[in-house]
Amino acid sequence: MLSCIGYAVGFGAFWRFPYLCMRNGGGAFLIPYFLCLIFCGMPLFFLEMVIGQFSGLGAIGVWNVCPLFKGVGWAMLVMSGLVTIYSNMILGWVLYFLGLSFTSSLPWATCNQTWNTPLCVEWNGMDPNVTATFRNTSATFSNVSAPQARHGVTPAEEFWHNSVLKISGGIERFGEFRWPLVCCLFAAWVVVFLCLFKGIKWSGKV
Structure with missing residues (x-):
């Protein structure tokens, strides 16, 4: 059951769905979404589960029933590998933020850090008349200049x-290794190894 949920629900469900819903008509977007889910998504998901359960084979071996489509199996294998790589990078970021969230003062809460620029601004509330604190500056929102508010x-x-990322000035500059992120990424791969080292059947019992 956990393996099935892991395949059915990805990061995009939490990150991209609200954005896509808002961009494509809000609540109206849900009508074609649920129609596609009921008539396309669920039947295909059920078909994939049934074929996998019946054959007991992997993504490549299952296409022995129709060797013409064996390339689909290889494509699925490559896609799973790529998704695993970027998903683990995201998991590494999650572990990094999780570790920092246990500190007494969150490093992303204020504009008083070494990495902040003069454009950093803290909104101290939702009321447009409350104080907005820029780095080394404090001014009410109504007094903030248009370029400052825009940027x-x-x-x-x-x-x-x-x-966290220390993004370089351009693609021609490689930047530096972010060793905390490297360690978090290693920890993420260790978690994956511990889930799978006894085989995929064991991971479903966890």
């Missing part, structure tokens, strides 16, 4: 870009 960056965004 203001939250401390969380600057923490992500300037501290």
Whole structure:
């Protein structure tokens, strides 16, 4: 059951779905979504489960029933490998943020860190008249100049870009190794290994 849920529900369900829903008509988007889910998604998912359960074979061996489509099995294998690589990178980021969330003051909460720029801005509430604190500056929202308001960056965004990823100035600059992220990525792969080292059948019992 856990293996099936893991295949059916991915990161995109939590990240992209609300964005896609808002961009494509809000609640109206749910009508074609559920129609496709009921008439396409669920039958195909059921078909895949039934064929896998009946044959007891992997993504490549199952196509012995129709060797013409064996390339589909290889494509599935390659896609699973690529998804595993980027999913583990995301898991590494999750572990990194999880570790930092146990600190007394969150590093992405304020604009007083070394990686913050003058464009960093803290919104201290939802009311447009409350104080917005820029780095080394404090001004009410109504007094913030148009360029500042347009280009203001939250401390969380600057923490992500300037501290966690340390994005370089261009693709021609490789930047540096982020050793904390390397360690978190290694820990993520260790978790995957511990889930799978006794075989895929064992992981379904966890």
